Amino acid sequence: MDFSEINERGLVLVGCGRMGGAMLTGWLRNGIAPGAVTIIDPNASADWAEKGVRVNDDPPANPAVLVLAVKPQMMGDVLSELTPGADSLVMSVAAGVTLSAYEKAFPDAPVVRVMPNTPSAIGRGISALIGNDAAGAAQLGLAERLMSVVGEVVRLENEGQMDAVTAVSGSGPAYVFHMIEALTDAGIAQGLPEALSLQLARATVAGAGALAMEDDTPPSMLREAVTSPGGTTAAGLDQLMDKEHGLPPLMLRTVAAAADRSRELGQ
Incomplete structure (x- = not known):
């Protein structure tokens, strides 16, 4: 270069x-x-x-x-x-x-x-x-x-997109790190030792992210490929994908709050 x-x-x-x-x-x-x-x-x-x-x-x-x-x-x-x-x-x-x-x-x-x-x-x-x-x-x-x-x-x-970028990718690593924390705590609550639960959570998030980057398949299809009808993943996703209390509305609020703060800093 x-x-x-x-x-x-x-x-x-x-x-x-x-x-x-x-x-x-x-x-x-x-x-x-x-x-x-x-x-x-x-x-x-x-x-x-x-x-x-x-x-x-x-x-x-x-x-x-x-x-x-x-x-x-x-x-x-x-x-x-x-x-x-x-x-x-x-x-x-x-x-x-x-x-x-x-x-x-x-x-x-x-x-x-x-x-x-x-x-x-x-x-x-x-x-x-x-x-x-x-x-x-x-x-x-x-x-x-x-x-x-x-x-x-x-x-x-245009520059107006920068606040959304800040909220998604600039702040996004912190959201992912917190997901690792939360997934670790959930594993501990189900009886796993802390170190093992953390190892599983870290590797799972890192591996899934790497797969999403390497595979051109849309994330929704990658998700569906892991999800058997009536299986364990489906049971978990019923909670995570809940339209009122699941991840989608939470991420909307999270990214909106970060974008709003970026706009405030620019005033």
Whole structure:
């Protein structure tokens, strides 16, 4: 993957927590030179400097990319302190912060909003992106290349879709982790030892997810293939698929609440 422009001009990463660190790990594995990266984060791990990354040094005046990976609540302070180069791509992974907010801080700059998720840490993430009017094909292509090293990438038709993306895939891993917790607790309630129930729940969720990714069969048909009429799976699904108290109405409320909060953060 060609990152020659970044290696020549540099990449500035503002915020190197879990998500910033996951992205940086992928970038370094895929051709970005450590010395081309400058991390701006007072809490950055010393390990990055040992790998040759510049940590809290003066950033280049006109980096190829300025990546904003801080929490939304911190973004206001960060934007007031930064000045991208004349043709730097500004790429943000902060939930809820709109393109218009970046355009006010960086007039005329090409800006791309990205919503990745935490499986990016193992290269199994999915990211959605949308650019402002100043972000042309070259800038969108560069953002897509950067995010593709940590998983799949999709482009959105309009920024209004970003709140739903945040609620589904951005927050979604937490929903799945909680399902593993709940499935583990349910197994314990049926007499399984805790460690065994957790092992079964983890492997079942991971395996089912992998099968859904590898098989083009719609999830509904995969579900039906496991479900024998009058069998154990059918008995369980009678509870899980209940139209009033089952998973479908619960997921509707869950995703709606997360999307609403994303919209609030963008105000």
